[in-house]
Amino acid sequence: MKKALITGVTGQDGMYLVEFLLKKGYEIHGIKRRSSLFNTDRIDHLYQDPHESERYFILHYGDLTDATNLIRVIQEVQPDEIYNLAAQSHVAVSFETPEYTANADALGTLRLLEAIRILRMEDKVRFYQASTSELYGKVQSVPQNEETPFYPRSPYAAAKLYAYWITVNYREAYGMYACNGILFNHESPVRGETFITRKITRALARIVLGLQDCLYIGNLEARRDWGHARDYVKAQWLMLQQEAPDDYVIASGEQHSVREFVERAAQIIGFSLCWESRGGADEVGVVAAVEGQAAEYGYIKSGDIIVRIDPRYFRPTEVETLLGDPSKASKRLGWEPQVTFDELVREMIAEDLQLAKRDALVRREGYRAFDYYE
Ligand code: NDP
Numbered sequence: 001m002k003k004a005l006i007t008g009v010t011g012q013d014g015m016y017l018v019e020f021l022l023k024k025g026y027e028i029h030g031i032k033r034r035s036s037l038f039n040t041d042r043i044d045h046l047y048q049d050p051h052e053s054e055r056y057f058i059l060h061y062g063d064l065t066d067a068t069n070l071i072r073v074i075q076e077v078q079p080d081e082i083y084n085l086a087a088q089s090h091v092a093v094s095f096e097t098p099e100y101t102a103n104a105d106a107l108g109t110l111r112l113l114e115a116i117r118i119l120r121m122e123d124k125v126r127f128y129q130a131s132t133s134e135l136y137g138k139v140q141s142v143p144q145n146e147e148t149p150f151y152p153r154s155p156y157a158a159a160k161l162y163a164y165w166i167t168v169n170y171r172e173a174y175g176m177y178a179c180n181g182i183l184f185n186h187e188s189p190v191r192g193e194t195f196i197t198r199k200i201t202r203a204l205a206r207i208v209l210g211l212q213d214c215l216y217i218g219n220l221e222a223r224r225d226w227g228h229a230r231d232y233v234k235a236q237w238l239m240l241q242q243e244a245p246d247d248y249v250i251a252s253g254e255q256h257s258v259r260e261f262v263e264r265a266a267q268i269i270g271f272s273l274c275w276e277s278r279g280g281a282d283e284v285g286v287v288a289a290v291e292g293q294a295a296e297y298g299y300i301k302s303g304d305i306i307v308r309i310d311p312r313y314f315r316p317t318e319v320e321t322l323l324g325d326p327s328k329a330s331k332r333l334g335w336e337p338q339v340t341f342d343e344l345v346r347e348m349i350a351e352d353l354q355l356a357k358r359d360a361l362v363r364r365e366g367y368r369a370f371d372y373y374e
């Protein structure tokens with residue numbers, strides 16, 4: 001039985017990767033951070049009680065900023081594969097916390113690679129580094145492939161640039177099987193609520209159910225290559241199953257703007273939007289027509305302003321456009337994305353409508369956790 005160690009196991013990709021590797025028959029070890037509230041929501045359905053005799057999914061406390069902890073966990077687990085998914089992964093937040101982002105995302109990767117070397121496991125372990133299309137930043141050519149030069153535009157991207165090159169360096173210097181997956185944006189119903197896709201699907205679902213009035217966002221013109229996280233974790237695994245290590249772009253090869261994402265999500269719920277300029281750079285999204293389920297709920301009507309621009313969501317330096325060329329992964333790994341853009345938005349909307357309905361029910365009926373108070 002192969003053993004995998006996953007950092008960032010409580011995140012979006014961590015969840016999909018655990019689901020994928022469990023089906024492949026792996027014993028999986030995950031590193032989770034200590035937090036004052038539970039942070040294992042995404043993986044609770046996979047978690048096994050520590051008292052069960054046969055366990056295939058085991059969690060360890062740890063942090064990428066703590067080298068001693070990483071060395072100990074790797075020594076205990078003796079993994080065949082390490083997936084380094086942990087990171088302060090929010091680009092906008094990295095402008096607020098640049099030093100922490102560098103510590104976790106750049107030095108954290110170094111700590112893991114160095115732990116493997118200290119433990120003399122270079123020949124045994126295969127290492128996956130979660131690299132990113134943010135490395136291309138101010139893009140130098142379209143579409144971006146493995147040869148396109150990098151030009152990071154945020155503390156997050158600069159930290160990930162170090163992580164990318166230190167992974168290449170350990171591969172070349174010590175013969176380690178270490179790969180960079182240069183993954184373009186990938187989303188899902190468990191995407192963090194402050195990334196733009198989830199922010200949109202969650203807000204629109206709550207707006208049609210009367211839980212929220214308006215969605216405040218930043219740059220409507222940013223263009224991204226959006227895929228589904230379930231497809232992308234398969235590529236992470238495939239990279240570690242090859243004869244030789246290499247770096248691969250993983251993308252859908254299709255691009256949409258934030259504005260298009262909002263429009264498509266609205267259509268799926270059952271209303272159309274028109275955009276009106278209110279002077280200067282101000283633009284608002286106004287409900288044009290309501291039909292289907294959105295009409296049945298009865299909370300929004302034509303003329304309602306439901307999208308507004310808030311300058312706080314603009315970034316000091318923006319990545320305006322990203323479009324990936326995954327042909328190397330297609331040729332060498334046999335990897336192809338399965339979920340289309342439309343299916344992705346539909347799935348996210350469907351899940352967020354369910355969550356919003358639950359919240360609406362609680363708000364309507366009241367929440368009575370402690371009946372014994374009565
Ligand atoms: P998430 O933000 O959903 O998950 C990040 C994970 O890292 C969480 O489990 C988080 O723990 C953990 N983490 C954060 N800081 C530390 C730390 N100091 N020590 C240990 N664990 C830590 O990210 P995704 O799942 O979306 O992305 C996975 C990886 O892929 C990240 O490295 C991201 O930068 C990269 N990436 C993501 C892309 C995407 O579109 N999703 C595209 C390209 C790259 P907690 O739950 O406690 O916060």
Ligand code: GDR
Pocket residue numbers: 089090091092131132133134183184185186194195196197199216217218219220222223224258313314315318319320
């Ligand atoms: P990104 O994802 O920065 O590409 O990083 P995000 O969804 O945060 O932003 C995408 C684009 O949307 C614009 N935008 C907004 N973004 C957010 N979060 N909130 C808003 O209100 C808003 N309005 C407009 C942004 O300016 C940007 O252009 C993600 C992360 O998962 C990284 O970890 C990963 O490396 C990259 O994808 C690939």
